[in-house]
Amino acid sequence: MGNDQASTMKPSCDASSAGGASAIPRSPSSAAGKLLLAPSGPDDENLLVPYTQDWTHKWKAPQCPAVLQPRTTGQVAGLLRHCYERDLHVVPQGGNTGLVGGGIPLANEVILSLANMNQIISFDAASGILVCEAGCVLEELDAWLRPYGYIMPLDLGAKGSCQIGGNVSTNAGGLRFLRYGSLHGSVLGLEVVLADGRVLDMLSTLRKDNTGLDLKQIFIGAEGTLGVITKVSLQVPPAPAAVQVALVGLESFEKVREMVMLSKRKLGEILSAMELVDAAAMDVVVGKAAWGLRNPLAGGSGANSPFPFYMLLETSGSGEAHDREKMEELLETALDGGVVGDGTVAQDLAQAQEIWKLRELIPVAMEEEGRVHKFDVSLPLSAFYALVERTREALEEGGVVMGEGGGVRVVGYGHLGDSNLHLNVSVPREAPDPPEVSRVVSRVLPWVMEHKGSVSAEHGLGQLKKAYLPQTKSKEVVGVMRGMKKMLDPKGILNPGKFFPDDA
């Protein structure tokens, strides 16, 4: 592509061959040309399943008459106007990769899929400003930008399926957050269709614009309750010329905290990711023999995971030799000072990808273990891992059978650099949760609140956590949020029963 200003192009990359694609299933591309998917007989029974259920099998729409698949903003507006006039409820849906049930109907809502709106509208290679439709798949956008020397400012395990409109609607965080920050900063503009079909053109491509309220911000993270995002304008960062990836093993969480400080000090502005994997999480991923992954720090010990903690460190900079030297110097200092027990720096891209897989595939590996209670929380580093230990201890004290082979597994991992912990508790799928498990998992989020954390760091509220909104925000704040909902969607047709608690 020779032009600086690309226009109306479909991302050409095949995500399944783009490398590093996760095993999170791709949502099927909708049948070309059709604007509506609706079962018309028994043969069509499973037609809507990819839209009405999520990949973790936790959320399932009891009844969904149809999936709407518009191709243009005008069609989205027309469909919403139609639904608004008839009081039909609508669930906007991107790649259906969310983890809190935000994109799955609760009753008989229709689904409005943005998958067919997947065109790149423009890209300015000098400023790095991308404008595209909401249904573009994240990984395809990233691959499309690479030849221009740019990347997407966010990266998630679900990149092969998730769509940029869904990312923005849920204010998704992910693996590059530490470096490029929140979508509240990267998104420059949005086009949004309101419940009654009015189109809000806020598709600015300016980095600076102090005229009036920055209205687009209220739609970022609103989970489709205030309007449907149809187009997105983004500031995308230059692709780093040099990337280093290291994995270190540590003997205690106290050492992890020391390493966080040391890494920040030694790597400074080139530090781009700092992820935590505990031994239990490492065991689960390496234990999937068919995946052929190995812990590079396992040595000859025979154990999958000789250390209780691992940190994945990544730098993104512009000088290969300089960045490598910095990473090696960090490891040397950390080893000499007894902060880490062992460490390795990836020698090439393949090794770097292998290390990243050990982290990115944890949610997929846990899904194979059973039904997973997922907790996505922010906690001060002083309380960070205590939550995992406390959960494990409480289950053990309650006599719950733990470990592999049908037991309950508790793993802790996440975006350490952002103080974002993912605590996953898997239970065997076949049986309902033992009462002791239910009791312990019900105590997790109250504990997080007691320790001044957030009950949803990056996954949103959806159905799963909507009850927590009034517990984490004041009455006045929730009141203003409700007022905005009333003003923009007075009939409450958009994503009903999500985000807002039933009784607030």
Ligand SMILES: O=C(O)CC[C@@H](O)C(=O)O
């Ligand atoms: O499944 C989870 O609990 C976390 C998923 C995702 O946010 C991740 O960081 O891998």
Ligand SMILES: [Zn+2]
């Ligand atoms: Zn995450």
